[in-house]
Amino acid sequence: MTSTAHGRVRHRRSLTRRRAVIGGVAALGLTGAALVTTSLMSSAGAATAWPEAKGEQAVSKTIEVSGSRDGGLKRYYGSGALGGDGQGEGQDPIFKLKDGATLKNVIIGAPAADGIHCMGSCTLQNVWWEDVGEDAATFKGTSAGSTYAVQGGGARKADDKVFQFNGAGKLVVNKFQVSDFGKLVRTCGNCSKQYQRNIIINDADITAPGKSIVGINTNYKDTAALRNIRIHGDSAKKIKTCIRYTGNSTGDEPVETGSGPDGTYCKFTASDITYK
Numbered sequence: 137m138t139s140t141a142h143g144r145v146r147h148r149r150s151l152t153r154r155r156a157v158i159g160g161v162a163a164l165g166l167t168g169a170a171l172v173t174t175s176l177m178s179s180a181g182a183a184t185a186w187p188e189a190k191g192e193q194a195v196s197k198t199i200e201v202s203g204s205r206d207g208g209l210k211r212y213y214g215s216g217a218l219g220g221d222g223q224g225e226g227q228d229p230i231f232k233l234k235d236g237a238t239l240k241n242v243i244i245g246a247p248a249a250d251g252i253h254c255m256g257s258c259t260l261q262n263v264w265w266e267d268v269g270e271d272a273a274t275f276k277g278t279s280a281g282s283t284y285a286v287q288g289g290g291a292r293k294a295d296d297k298v299f300q301f302n303g304a305g306k307l308v309v310n311k312f313q314v315s316d317f318g319k320l321v322r323t324c325g326n327c328s329k330q331y332q333r334n335i336i337i338n339d340a341d342i343t344a345p346g347k348s349i350v351g352i353n354t355n356y357k358d359t360a361a362l363r364n365i366r367i368h369g370d371s372a373k374k375i376k377t378c379i380r381y382t383g384n385s386t387g388d389e390p391v392e393t394g395s396g397p398d399g400t401y402c403k404f405t406a407s408d409i410t411y412k
Contacts, residue, residue: 184313186290187264189243195230202234207242209262214247214269227270229253235277239263250274257305259285268294268317277303280332286312297322304331308338315343315368322351323358325383325390335360344370353383354393354401362404368412377409378402 189211196216212230227250231239235256240263244251248269252260256277263286265272272291275284282305290313291298298317301307302324314320320342323333335350335358342349342365349365352358360378367375380401381390397404 186266187243189245192245198228198232199230200232200234201237201239203236204238204240206240209241209243211243211245211266213245214249218249219247229274233258235282244272248272254284254303257282257284259287260289261285261287263289265289265291265294265298267292268298271296271300272298274300275303275305275307277305278329278331280304282306283308286310288312290314292316294318300324301333301335302327304333306334306336308336309340310336310338311340312337313341313343314346317346319347319351320349321360323353323356323383325351325353325381326385326387328385328387330356330383330385332357334358336363337361337365338363340364341366341368342370342375343368344375346370346375348376348379348395350377350402351379351381352401353390354380355382357401359401359403362402362408365404365408366410366412370411373411378404 187209190209192211192213194215195212195218214230218228218230229250229252230244230248231252233239233252233254238259238261239252240261243264243266246267248265248267250270251265251268252273254273254275254277260273268291272294282303284305284307286309288311292315294317296318298314298319299307299321301321307321309321321335321337335352337350349362350360352360362377376395378397379395380393382393383390396402
């Protein structure tokens with residue numbers, strides 16, 4: 137929810153749905169552009185309490201990041217040209233990361249515009265989205281060797297996608313929590329330029345309501361591996377784990393062809409998913 141300090145409180149979702157969860161963890165090591173330090177790979181819980189903001193900053197123009205930027209757990213929220221809260225495509229982000237950049241210890245409040253754009257390999261470390269705008273983060277690198285790492289953090293109140301994977305390469309989401317959402321990760325189903333995309337989601341707490349954890353395009357040989365996933369508050373198992381689509385580059389709505397593990401594209405077994 138947006139801080140009352142800047143007078144914007146949105147009620148897109150029922151307050152009873154707004155909750156964080158607590159869980160245990162396992163760790164996943166990353167190398168290269170997505171290297172995560174040993175201290176981050178401790179056995180602390182994947183789903184921890186949401187952090188308190190240490191100050192806040194209105195952002196009217198996209199902040200570009202190269203190298204590493206530590207936000208000190210300040211809340212950043214859109215204003216002016218970035219002050220919209222709709223789901224329209226083509227919005228500008230709060231942060232735009234250059235290839236190889238790292239953004240850490242940031243809280244993104246509302247309005248959130250289009251969150252974060254990674255233009256190449258990037259690391260998002262301990263980043264929290266209080267009320268997702270269009271998307272929390274969009275990954276846009278064009279190299280098959282691009283690696284995007286989301287380490288820790290969480291997101292809530294996403295009407296549609298949390299992570300939009302438009303570019304090429306590999307996305308690794310580790311020790312993340314999400315609640316009240318549409319899709320946690322979706323590879324682009326109808327981008328004009330399509331790529332093969334690979335996803336690993338490890339040690340995540342997923343809290344209902346939600347629609348799906350991941351969606352991939354099998355005709356572009358996308359893959360998704362799910363490991364140590366805990367789903368909370370979904371005894372009816374309405375949240376789909378991995379949806380398979382036939383994507384296209386024409387802008388048409390992609391066709392859903394199946395869901396669940398298949399050993400080829402959706403790489404996990406029933407034992408990788410726990411219902412709480």
